[in-house]
Amino acid sequence: MSTATANGVANDIASDVRNSNNKSMGAMLIKSLPDALRKFDPRNMWHNPVMFIVWVGAAFLTLLGIGQLFAPAELSQGQPVYFTWIIAIVLWFTVLFANLAEAVAEGRGKAQADALRKTRTTTPAHRVVCYDEENDPDVRGPEKGEGPSSIVEVPSSDLKLGDVVVVEAGDLIPGDGDIISGIASVDESAITGESAPVIRESGGDRSAVTGGTRVLSDRIVVRITQKPGESFVDKMIALVEGANRQKTPNEIALDVLLSSLTIIFLIVVLCINPQASAVGASVSLTVLIALLVCLIPTTIGALLSAIGIAGMDRLVQRNVLATSGRAIEAAGDVTTLLLDKTGTITYGNRQASNFHALPGVDHDEIVRAAALSSLADSTPEGQSIVDLARKEGMELKDIPGAIAVPFTAETRMSGLDLPTGERIRKGATSAIEHWVAEEGSGVGQEILDAMHDRVESVSNAGGTPLVVAEQDASGVVKILGVVQLKDVVKEGLRERFADMRAMGIRTVMVTGDNPLTAAAIAKEAGVDDFIAEAKPEDKLAYIKKEQAKGQLVAMTGDGTNDAPALAQSDVGVAMNSGTSAAKEAGNMVDLDSDPTKLIDIVQIGKQLLITRGALTTFSIANDIAKYFAIIPAMFMEQFPGLGVLNLMGLHSSLSAVLSAIIFNAIIIVLLIPLALKGVKYRAESSEKILGRNLSIYGLGGIVAPFVGIWIIDLFVRLIPGF
Incomplete structure (x- = not known):
């Protein structure tokens, strides 16, 4: 791969991100349709209990509809034969829309993964046989004569953990590793998108190199630190595609809640027919299944996975790689930020x-x-x-x-x-x-x-x-x-720290300066606390002390001496320019090596949690509203007294059920853009955020079904037999 190609790969990544953001939602839905259809496999569906119930209901009604074609009198229960088919089709579309939400979220990372794959080529590697560290300057290939250590050319895919390779100017670095000898200018644009070369050298915090990047000058000796298939690029590809995405604790807890609500509504619906029979009425299986789907929390069940994937995607767009959704979620719950003074709070050039x-x-x-x-x-x-x-x-x-x-x-x-x-x-x-x-x-x-x-x-x-x-x-x-x-404090940081404080996040500056200097800069920057004359063990001790109080701590680092603190912190953001030890210890890697990005990461985590909470509120409010909107209309023919509660004047029980089930499917599509983009982030306290969610999404979730179902009913009542 030439240098121009490497630069082109980085540009492709940036271009694909921009294009995915600029595409209309309709185009994105159409492009993701094949992936959504592949997700209909029940082995995939059962991972989402709420939507699996919808899938089972759609499959049952499809079979029932086929049976009605042969025995309409026995199975239709006085309803039009096509009623079952219409409900079944709408339920299949409901499942499709849920799969589309996840497919669109995953699809936004596929272009990035494809571009990254271009860097993962099999390149020749010059492996050192019997590397002699003391005689490193005499390492030579067979064509130059035998020396204390000799070089053999092997495919990069054959390299093993611990192998030593020599990389000279113009060569691609064959795998992730640490420089053990030499200094060189390295083009990392294929990974970071930044065209300016960086200096990498042995013996410091700038010794880590990434496979697929190119040495532009000089010569370095690199010890491989990753097994084949486990390189940094391999991990990035798997993560941006969502292949390694695991549910976070909050997602699991929400899944349990949604499953519990589904079971409760399932029991309620199963009890309706026996109770109706006791007073001489009956409810068809088609109506019962439609009612169940309307009452269970399908909206958040359909969008939950997309919200998590979109949160990871927003990080990738900012050139941050998270090892799991758990790390992003933890960022949203962080209460203490540890920030280095130099390069983060100040520019670092006195x-x-x-x-x-x-x-x-x-x-x-x-x-x-x-x-x-x-x-x-x-x-x-x-x-x-x-x-x-x-x-x-x-x-x-x-x-x-x-x-x-x-x-x-x-x-x-x-x-x-x-x-x-x-x-x-x-x-x-x-x-x-x-x-x-x-x-x-x-x-x-x-x-x-x-x-x-x-x-x-x-x-x-x-x-x-x-x-x-x-x-x-x-x-x-x-x-x-x-x-x-x-040491000049960066512009705008004081205001950003004030925003953090409004969210209940405490900012702590870490510096090697004396206490007097540290106190003055901390006051100018507006941080809440500082650690002066800090050593690596001081950071670790402070993190443990905060965690003992029940706080969640985030910090940045780039050196091997930062690794213990990065591993101990709840959110450890390692700089891509740092050592392999730091990147392994952290649960996020900033490809731009910008320490101030920790603040953005926390905001993305907060936005993820706010979005999930807002849509959960909307979904549950929807279910409550649908219950009061359609139940009176469903039974007003058997119990005329319920007609008083039919506030929307729905035409009939069949039109009410069909209108509700159509609304239930459409609302998922309408909320996909919000799930992907996220609820607008505001730096406010938890109480204010909760109040806004209840007033906007809670109230909106109650009003929307009444309006939506009423409008749909105006068209459904025109269908013969309804």
């Missing part, structure tokens, strides 16, 4: 925001010294100091003969040595203090106290202080002041 001169130091003096010490500093922080100095009017030029002193982890400072003998240093407070003490200039305690005051003031404001000092040609050292670096 910028110089102010120069603070110490007493007796001219402002221009510290600006000049800070800028000169940063001229050779290629870091974003160093360049931001130069930019800020220029904004303040400082003219800066390269100084011939000056020697740049680079930043190192040991010294924790950088600077510039001028040809005049002047030396300038900027860095962490303790590092500059140590440098000043070593030079033995005897800086007074008053100056040190002033410096500490400035440092504390910057930290309290949420900034990072860098102290600037200089040594003149005569050897006298002077502390000039403090540069304030500010």
Whole structure:
């Protein structure tokens, strides 16, 4: 597969998602019709108890209708022969519409799965025989001569867990794995849809690579971490197609509730005929089956699976892969969010925001010294100091003969040595203090106290202080002041955190900063709590503490050291750019590696639960309304007194039953778009959401049957014999 093909695959995925969203519902229903018809198999239907009852009723009435063709007098029970056939046909359509809802939801993921399959080609893999880690640079193929380790070419499908392969520029990575040697630029557009290449290297949190992606430069040695058929792409294909979708605990509980209601209504309907016979009346089997289908919760029974599949589909459209519907559902119930500061709450590139001169130091003096010490500093922080100095009017030029002193982890400072003998240093407070003490200039305690005051003031404001000092040609050292670096909080996050708070979700910022800096940024961002100077074990301990209180916790991570916390959390979102250990530990993978997407994931989970609750409310309200709408009309001929309760003026018992059964089928089709798109999400408390559901979907579920059945009855009464 060429690079152009890989990019084309990513574009296909994005295009298919857009096209599936833009297609009319009619076109989507027609396209999904063959899949819906295949679902009529009773071995498939029995997994949905409510719709299975409808299937059994339709099959029974079909057989009864065939019998009526040969013995109409004995089996029709005084009703038109075609009445049974009409009811049977409507029931078959009811089952079809339920299957269509699920087929349409599943069909939206098939285009994505087909596009992903294009990346799962059998490619040649250069497997290392007897890999010698110490002599890795000498790994060579037979054509280059034998070495400590040799390479053989095998199909990627023959690779086993633990095999080591060499991938060079232009090669496709043959399987999921971790880089154990080397660094390379990798094109991951076939998986993520992002055309910009990414850097992957050994020994860090960016060591994981995915099969089907392409190395653009350099050479890497990869250890395969997945068995054949269990790669990341294989899992994605299975999940977006719904092949591995299992019912969530809430779905199972709702299934039990719906099954219980179905059994109750089944018993009620079975008791109607004996009671009617006691007063000299009778009800035909056709009418009883139609009544049963009208009363059981067919609406939510038909749409329940589609709601869950659509929730997973919405995640896939946002480039998030969930390992199960359980993870999405858990996201909707989350009460605590753990968010890393850098890259999630802040942009992560600290910028110089102010120069603070110490007493007796001219402002221009510290600006000049800070800028000169940063001229050779290629870091974003160093360049931001130069930019800020220029904004303040400082003219800066390269100084011939000056020697740049680079930043190192040991010294924790950088600077510039001028040809005049002047030396300038900027860095962490303790590092500059140590440098000043070593030079033995005897800086007074008053100056040190002033410096500490400035440092504390910057930290309290949420900034990072860098102290600037200089040594003149005569050897006298002077502390000039403090540069304030500010980690910029992302726009709009404060409002989003306020929305989370309105839903009862607590936000917690995790950072390695000191408590003063962490507190200032937490206040600016609007989070509820923070963990400062956090270590991996601190995250794990905090999650366990929250869960012990009965809270559900979500977090993001990308490193191997995040794996324990990701595994412990109820919703663990691993970054695709992270290690294999992190992706295995989490129950979701963000293909874009955007930590802020955790907030979107929670909102999608909430929308899934809200949609399910709204349609369940509508369905149960429907059943109650249909009961009071058609029961009086059904028996008003045997019991004329019930005619008073026939508020809609339905024409006859037969027209009432047929109108109700037609409405029951049509309402499923009308609600498919809502099940797929989801109820509009609003950041509100559970009480407000429940109140809205009851007022809109509860009241709507009661009113809709009365109006719908009445309108349908106006047409049904025109059928001869009704």
